[in-house]
Every structure is written in structure tokens, then in C-alpha cells.
Amino acid sequence: MAAETVIQATGLRKTFRTRVALDGLDLAVEQGRLYGLVGPNGAGKTTLIRTLCGLLRPDEGEARLLGWRMPSVRVRSQLGYMPQDFAVYDDLTVLQNLEFFGGLYDLSRRQIHERAGELLDLVDLADRRGEKTGELSGGMRRRVSLAVSLLHKPRLAFLDEPTAGVDPKLRRTFWDYFHRLSDQGVTLVVTTHQVEEALRCHVVGFLSQGRLLIQDSPEMILRGTGTETLDDAFIVLQERGEAAR
């Protein structure tokens, strides 16, 4: 049986004044996939994620998540979103942040505390749960943000640079966890500008100037471009794209 397509975007176009952020982009992601969205700064990764989540309205085209045309209230309870900025309350403790956002997803206090225990272990902040978030380092706050995004067990999660500023050991733990979630059927879209990190994904989409240059498995991309690293593959694809324009 073919896997369900949980993200379906067709002809997405978004401009900010004269700058084209998304240039007629098509995207399809199947359930349970770990999708790596890579591209340089300003390639349109965050705009794409925000448009898919319904936070930005595209000028043209449409985005569907779990079958619903976005923006739609219906998918929100099944959607996880970790923005690039920390987006947590600095004046609340780590646990209070989880309690507040858990409340918005109608989680009971018991459910929140169970999930909080699990996620704080994952992000290695179990012993900091009582500390004010604003007093934590940037990397730690990003980890709190990740915990908040996954608290309600979303079916589909968009994680914007979840590993930025995170040390290599913890980064590996995160990727292992993302794979565990994917095995459980959760679809994850993870952006990163560290192209090599995307080797851990099932599917990689290379985004440049608002267009997807390619989306395929890392192995197929390497084979197709005849390169040894994704970094090199990206450069080759970017040059081909520019030549084609």
C-alpha cells in the first residue's frame, strides 16, 4: 500500500516586495518520512515552512497538510512547529513553558508531566526544568523550543534549524530521536544549512532562490551528481540551475 502524502504543495509562489522567496514550488512528502530541507541563508526555507504551516499566505499556489488546504484550524492539533527563534517565554521556567503550551493542546497536567519528563531527558535538560528559560544558554533555549514543539506528539512536525548551536553528541541524539519518531509514522521536515547533516534524512530537498533544485534520497543525489559529498552535490546543482535560468 502506498504511503499517504501528508504534505502536498503545488505552484507555491511568495514575494516580499520585489524579492521572490518562493518561485512556483512543488513539494510532496509521504507519511513517516524524514525530510531534510537544505539551502543557503535566504534560500526560502523558513518562508516555505511558514507557508506550509499556514502562517504565510502564498501569492499563488496551494499547500495541503494531511489533506487539508492551509491555513486550516483542523490540522493544528496534529502539527508541530519549531520556529527558528526560540519562541519560548524567558520569564517562565522550562517546565512552566511546557505546561503553558501543553495546555493549548488540551493535554492534562499528568500527560504534560509525563511527556515533559521524556522530552527533557531527550534534550538533556531534566535537571534544569525549574530554571528560568531566559537564564539558559542559546543552545539550551533551542532545546526547550524543540521539547515544546514535540510535546503534544504531532503527526507532522516542521523543525526550523533544530540542531543549530547544539553540540555534536546531542545533535546525534536528536537525529536518532527524529528517526525513532519517523519509524512511529511521524513525518518530519527539518531545515538545516549544514548540508552534510541532511545525509541522515530519507529525502533531501535542495532549495535555492525559492526553487527546489532536486528532491531525492541522499544516495540518489550523490549518484546523480557524481559527487562524494552533499556539499559538492549542492554546488553542482546550484551551478546547473543558474546555467539553466
Place this chain on the structure above:
Amino acid sequence: MKSLVVMRNVLWRIVQDRRTLLLIVLLPLFFVLLYGNSFSGSFRNLPIVIVNQDNGLASVRVKNADRMTLAVDLAATFVSSLDTEMFDITFSDDPDTAADAVAAHKVWAALYFPQNFSHAVVNEALQQSGERTVEMDGQSVTLLPGTVTEGPSTVLTVDDANPLIADAILESFAVSFADVLGTQQASLTPESLLDVNPLYGGNIRMLDFTAPGIIGFALTLITVMLTAMAVVRERTSGTLTRILIAPVRAWEVTIGYTLAFSAVALFQAAELFLTSTLLFDIRFIGSAAIVAVIIIVFTIGLQGIATLISTVSRNEAQAMQLVLFLLIPAIMISGVFWPLETMPAAIRPLAYISPLTYANAALRKVMLTGQGWADIAIELIVLAAIAATMLVLSVVMMRRQAYSA
């Protein structure tokens, strides 16, 4: 010189930020124009009612003759000398109806001239100044002091809920009475002719009069500032996006904010009222429940305004500037210090779009004169309409803030 480098950087960034630049240029100009216009005006079109039953005749004793009746028409002289720009005069036949109109706050003053007004004034004047010779039909006639017949007195009922207006009316009447008394060459004062009947016994001090407005202004400042800052911070930190991507409706977020800040406003209002009554013995004779309702409805509207401010502000500094830009004029034009009646027609429409105008009027009615629901209905309806409109706009803007975050 490093300071110059820093200075140039600061100024350059201000020049780059068009909104800040616009505020820097326009704010002082705006304040001066508003201040000059709202405080320089004189009272205009104050409604008063006059009951003139004076028959205009004065019966006086005359030397070497019988009594003589003079047609002096002093009440009419008084009325014609009134400042027609200051007063909007209507006439009535019934002194009780006129006094009731003052009590119902429909007019600022009611002046009742009894039938014997002219007679009483002329004889009072003669008694005070002694015999007086006047030219009449080419003959000299000497008028003699006689007994002043007792009769109904001339009564001025004045609404002193606004001590500024009450004083201005008394002052203007004194000038007109001086004109009338001048015709009789008498040194009588208006006080000796008039029974002044202040509605609230002259017990409302300037402090009492301004207190409701100042309390309203304090609430405005705190509520708008707190709400605008909180929403801007929520947006710029990204938490608003996170909230709005959760299964939460924009109206639920707005109502949550409204409930929180209404609770804060009520607490602050209680604090303001308690301290001002305990420390300064501010007049508060009305219902605290009505005041609480006014405060809630008023501050809901303010929160909506704050949400709109936060929508158009990129950061907290811009929000703060906009808050000041809107609030400082509000206290000048909302009748807190200076009654709306003195405001030039060009400025007055601004007063009528400021919620503080209605809150101030309603709070004054309840606190100073103990008026009830029916008397503040109009103010409360307007405040409720502002609150409802602002709530709806806030919901729309709340959603939009997430899109633009």
C-alpha cells in the same frame, strides 16, 4: 573622537526608521497645536434657562407727591446684557421646571426673576444710596427711599458638579448684574440680589472634579502600555506564532488577554480609588459597582487600542512612542482638566472619539453626583461600542500579527 562615531550611528538609525522620524518631527508640533487649541478656548453655548416673571415696574416714593410707578424692566436689561456666545438661553414660565432641568443636568443654571424684581432692585438701591433726583419728562423728580416690600427672591440654581463652569457662570452673571445696577447708581452686589443655590452646596472641589479624569488617565496609560508591550513582545519573541499555530482560535487568545488585563485594570482601579479617597478625601458618593462596570468596559476598549498599536509597531520602542503620541493628547482633549464646552469646534470631534472622554464623564457623574445607570447610559453604550469594535479588530489583528511575525 569615538563619541562622534556613536552619535552618528544613533542619529543614522533614527533617520533610517521612518516611523520614529515622523514621530520625532510631528509629536512636538501636534502637542503644541492641541494644547494651544484645547486650553485657550472660552466657554461657549452653555445651556441656561431663564424664568422671567418680572413685570418691569418699580413703585417708588416721590418727594412732594404720591408714589410713582417707573417702568425700568431690569430683568430684561439683565437678559439682554448676557453674553450670547457664552450662553445658550431658553426661557421657561415655571421656576420649578427650570430648577428641575438643572438637577437633571440638562442646563447648567436656572435663573428665576420674580414678578417684583425691578421693584425690589430699585427700592433696595434707593435705600442704600439715599434719595436720588432723576430727570423725567423734562422735570426733576426726587425719588425717596422707602420700605422694601418683601416678596419672592431672585433665585439662581447652578450645577456646581463642574466648579469651573459654575464659577464662570457666576462671574458672567455678576458682570451683567453690574450693568443693571449701574442704571440705578447703586453699589449693590449680585449677591445681595440673588439667592444662589448650588446643586451640590459648593462641596465639589477642583480636586474632586479632576480626580475621575486623572484616575481614568492613569488606567489608560497603564493598560495601554502594558497590553501593547506584552503583545509586541509576544510577537517579536515568536511565542505568538507558536500560540496561533496551536489549536487555539485568535478570539480565544484575545479573550485570554482581555481577561488578564481587565483583572489587572480592576486591581489598579481599586488601588487608585482607595488611595485617593483615603489620602485626599476624594468625593465618591455613587455606586462602586457602577464604577467597576465603567472601568471594565473602558479598559476592554483600551486593550483593543493597544493591540492595534502593537500591530503597527515593529518593536517595543515604536509601540511606546505611539502610546504617548495617542495618550498625551487624550488627556488634553477629554475634558479632564478643562471642560469640553470650552473647546474650539475644530478640536471637539477629537474629544468624541477618545474613550477617556466618556469614561471621565461617566465616572464624574457617579463619583461626584451619585448618578445611576440611567444617567450614564449614553457614556456606557459608547464605551461598550468602542470595546466591542476594538475586540473584533483585535481578533483580526491578532491573527494578522502571526502572519506578519
